[in-house]
Amino acid sequence: MADHGSNSRVLGGPAGWISILLPLSLFLWFLQFLPAIAAGEVLVWQIDWVPSLGVSLGILLDGLSLTFALLITGIGALVTLFSSSYLGGHIHYTRFVIYLLAFMTGMLGLVLSDNLLALFVFWEVTTVSSYLLIGFDADLAKARRDALQALLVTGIGGLAFLAGIVLIGIASGGFSIAAIEGSLADHPLYLPIFLLVVAGAFTKSAQVPFHFWLPNAMSAPTPVSAYLHSATMVKGGVYLLARLNPSLGGTDIWFWTLVVFGGVTAVFASVLAIRQTDIKQVLAYTTLMALGTLVMFIGVGSDYAIEAAMAFLMVHSFYKAALFLMIGIVDHGTGTRDATVLRGLGRAMPFTMLAAVLAALSMAGLPPMFGFVGKEFLYKAALGAPAMLWVTGCIFVASALMFAAGGIVAFRPFTGNLAKTPVTPHDGPWPMLVGPILLGLFGLAFGLMPDWAEPLVRPSTAAVLGRDAEVDLYLFKEVNAAFLLSLATFAVGFVIYLIHPLLRVGLARVPPLFDPGWNRGMDGVAAGTHGLTALIQTGRLRRYIFVTFMTLAFALGAAIWRADLTPEIPALEDLRVKHWAVLIFILAGALLTAFTNSRMTAVAALGVVGIGVALVFIIFGAPDVAITQLLVEVLQVVLVAVAMLKLPNLNPEYIRTIRGWDLALAVTLGVMTTVILLAVMTVPLDLRLTEFFEVTSVPEAFGRNIVNVILVDFRALDTFGEIAVIAVAGLGAYALLRGTRRPNP
Amino acid sequence: MTSLIVRAATRLLVGLLLMFSIWMLLRGHNDPGGGFIGGLIGATGFILYAIAHGSKAAREALRLDPQTIAVSGLAVAFLAGLAGLIPGDAIFTGQWLFLGATEGDKGLPLSTILVFDLGVYLVVLGAVLTLVFALEEEI
Incomplete structure (x- = not known):
């Protein structure tokens, strides 16, 4: 993986310092708005950007965007700190920093934009920078191929989203999100808007059947996976659905589409997670599970569901970034990520194990972690949802498998007898350890004191719902159905963990479907293009x-x-x-x-x-x-x-x-x-222009030859364009003829 | 082509064609003609010369590269357009000066329009000759 060369410079040198300090200071800057936002304020700034097209650089800061902004900058600072050590010795480290900061800019712009067109531009910035980051190890064919796949899938989705934006602009009369009044559900354009926006969101947030690019994006260096493909970019689609929920949500098609696709993604992904042997791939699939869950609960749309989704969003960002970074340390410290090989690392890597256990407990949803709070609220919302059996069933299966996945990723590698690994196991340096441990501690702290999360969860729930809602997060209140479901989850999850080697072997027999399908599709496009070119570009x-x-x-x-x-x-x-x-x-x-x-x-x-x-x-x-x-x-x-x-x-x-x-x-x-x-x-010929020129040619342009007067005076700018074309044509023909000249004329 | 008749006739014709082309350029504002037609006629003169004496000789007679002529024509036309900005008019607005104008006689009319037309003339001449010379030398 990447480059494990020694790092002689402190924190990656100047490039590293900038990359750490920038998100850190932005994080602190955003933090100052927390009291105002928590009190229910919505801050809007407007700067004209392309006034003629109605594009303004409006900034909309409410609970939802502040939550995302804090996650992006906060986790961003920890990830860049990690990278300064993990990649600081890489020959292209500076390039990496530029890509990562470009991505961060795009992501921040995406969640802060009030204007949909500006939002789209930033949306594409994240797509392109994600392409560059996935393909960072550009000498590997797989990295290039995976980067292209991610670019094409999210890029095509982005185009659909753009079309959706244009329709929203037509339907609502403008591109400002804050200015969309009420719901668009009764508008005749609702169905096309809905389908296009959902296509954009589902590709970006990797919902089935567009999920296949996300596990492949793990070709990126591990800090990138931790940052883009768990905590931030893939949540762009979720953000979009949450942001547009007041305008587009509440309809039957919204409910069923999001609930069905989200649920299928959650279950499908958590089953596939068990199948993987590479612990980074296990995590990639659990990310899909989290994204599916978020989509499903935004689809449900009740107060509880949105509250649960917003809490789970934070839960997931904490533990997932921590686990990816932890895997980076394990990879760095042992030289492998194979779940079947890694055992007994606890003694050699105690700090890594601390981070792993803290994060995994949250992921498994065990008390007293924040993950437990998140899961309890998911269950509570699921039990009150319209399609109760489906939603509850999906979330139960996914949570149980999540429990098992947590054990596979963060428990099993550190216990038992030390197995032989390519590199003698050793703990990572402090810049690598700070991030995962801190994020793990966050999971613990927010679990013990769920009230701490309320200043963010309450206003973001309100932003998604489009109205105020009562939000009360707690660790434990009473023994109820949700709590009993949690206990059952632990039991089933534990059993799955025990038998997971068998399950893995069984699941491995099922051939993968989507990725080869993508390959066939791409081959088809190449063949079609080849045929078309052969047909029209004959050379004759x-x-x-x-x-x-x-x-x-x-x-x-x-x-x-x-x-x-x-x-x-x-x-x-x-x-x-x-x-x-x-x-x-x-x-x-x-x-x-x-x-x-x-x-x-x-x-x-x-x-x-x-x-x-x-x-x-x-x-x-x-x-x-x-x-x-x-x-x-x-x-x-x-x-x-x-x-x-x-x-x-x-x-x-x-x-x-x-x-x-x-x-x-x-x-x-x-x-x-x-x-x-x-x-x-x-x-009938309109003679007005002819008459105009006949009358004005001599008095105004002093010429009797109307044709020439038009050419050189009335429409001189056009003529200038034409003679420019003539000059370029002459030069072009010259270049063509000279270009084909034989070496020895 | 080395026909004596062509070469002898060319000697006369080229000069005539070039003078004719300039006459066409100058009269264009009031009578049929103008920079475009003038440029084409001028190009015909040099093409005739190239046919009779070879494109190398024609290039020498032209002194400047035809590409240079085309591009400087573009520059001349553009500058003539810019001149419209000096008195505060829109770009490409024609500016006129009537030298020695009296009551009843408008004098000698001079204008940026003519400069612009000269630019058109040079572009057409240069571009056509670029193409023709390149073709002849290629084949």
């Missing part, structure tokens, strides 16, 4: 031109059909002799071009057509256009003739095979263009 100029003009012909045909145009056939008797002469001239040139077997004849005949068109311009009084047309035509003939001197003669056999196609294309395009032009004639 003929084919390109054919496809381009065929597309044009179809587009014209579709336009004619859609607009229901009826071309007006002009009266032929109006044509005079000179008109007929030019017409025959052009027709003769066109026919000769089409039917000659000589390239040079074809080019010259095409020139005849062009000159015929120039004659048309002269007849109808546009000398400027006629001169230009004539010159361009002459130049074109000269240019093509120069090019053709070196081309071989046309092969008559080949011409015969393609002539039919070319004829069909030419006739189709010609007919379409003619119909469009005739149809245009039926619309």
Whole structure:
């Protein structure tokens, strides 16, 4: 894993100091708002960002965003402290710090934004920085592949979310979250909004069937897993659902979608957690379980459910970050993360064991830890939920398996007889130990004094509900159904722990489904792209031109059909002799071009057509256009003739095979263009612009040639754009021709 | 192409074409013509020269690289547009100066419009010649 090189610099040098001090000071800064927020205040700041698009950098600080901000900065400081020792000697440590701080910025922006568009930008910042962090060990193919997978899954979800945001903007008349009034449930756009937002939230928070990227994201260095993939980024989707609960929640589809997908994710993930042998993977799946639980309870939406979800959010952040960091120390101190190998480390790594046990007790939901409080409230809310059996059943199974997983990760490796590991077991240095121990102690302290969590849980519950709610957290009050369920959980969990080696072997026989499915999907996309490229990028100029003009012909045909145009056939008797002469001239040139077997004849005949068109311009009084047309035509003939001197003669056999196609294309395009032009004639010409230029050309621009006056004066900016295109085209052609030059001309 | 007739005729024609192109440029504001047409005619002159004497000789006659001409034309047009800002008008607003204007005679009209059109002329001349010379040398 990563780099275990010795670290000569104190706390990773300047980059490390910055990375630790920045989140720490932000944490302290956010802490000062706690009294105001706890008293029920909601702070809003507005700074214009892109006023023309209605994007403002509004900051919304309420209970929900403050809870997240404190978790992001607080755990962020502990994780960066850990990293300064864990990765401080890594050759790309500074790069790592930059990625991590970028991520932290994105995450903070995400939870603090009041404007949905700004929120989306930060949402994408977390996606991209997460990509960079998962692929930090970029020389490993697996890390690159997993990073790309996470990027694609969350990125596609992000696009769906963006579409949802746009619809919310249409439905509510603005992008400010605070300004969405009431519920959107009765709006005609509710269903598409709901589906798009949920797609974004479910991919980000790794709900089944989009869960597979999260365990793979464990390719990231362990502090990243601790930070992004347990405590912060993956909670982005949960945050979004919680944040939009007042506007989108409360409907049947909201309830059932969140409760069913959340429940399935929780149970499915906790079963798969037992299957893993890598203790980091065990933790990855328990993270999925926690995310599923949070989604399910936001779906339930009752006062108790939201209160339980907000408490569990804090519980989970504490113990999960602690356990991941603990695993980092174990990995660092023994050289392995294999649950079947690690035994008896307690004597060699006492401080790590302390952190592990504290965190695991909370994860198992044992009293007097904060995890027990969280689980009690989950049960209490589940027992009062509408789909009581389903919610309670899901949370029971998941909690029991969580209990067992806690034992696998944090109990078994430290007890029993010391087994042989790649590195002689030793405890980590203090910067690595501070984080997990502190977070473990938090779990204990908040468990003994649940009141401490109330200043955060109460306002965040209110923020999610959209109204005030009574919140009273306690460790133990009376023997009730929830308490009895807890006892049953411990019993079942203990049994599962005892038989988990058997379960693991049994579950390992079930082949994985989703990840190979992803691979097949990606292969399919690659094959499809390959086929499409082979179809349209043949390398033959003929084919390109054919496809381009065929597309044009179809587009014209579709336009004619859609607009229901009826071309007006002009009266032929109006044509005079000179008109007929030019017409025959052009027709003769066109026919000769089409039917000659000589390239040079074809080019010259095409020139005849062009000159015929120039004659048309002269007849109808546009000398400027006629001169230009004539010159361009002459130049074109000269240019093509120069090019053709070196081309071989046309092969008559080949011409015969393609002539039919070319004829069909030419006739189709010609007919379409003619119909469009005739149809245009039926619309009365608006002469206001012509009159304007006729009147103003001489007095205002001192010129009698209106065409030129328009070009160089009235619309000089357009002309400037056009000549820029001409210059670039010339340079581009030069570069292309020079680029294909053979080495020895 | 080394035909004596072409080479002899070119000697006359090139000069005529270049003078004609400048005349077209200058008259453009009131009569058919302008920078675009002028540039194309000027380019025809040099192309004729290149056909008769080879593109190397044509490049020498041109003295400047055609790419340079095209890009400096763009710069000239842009500067002419910027000049509109000096009296406080919008960018690309034409500015006029009538030298020696009296009652009844407007004198010699000078304008940023003409400078702009000169820029168009240079861009068209440069871009077309860039393309043609590159084609001829490539083939």
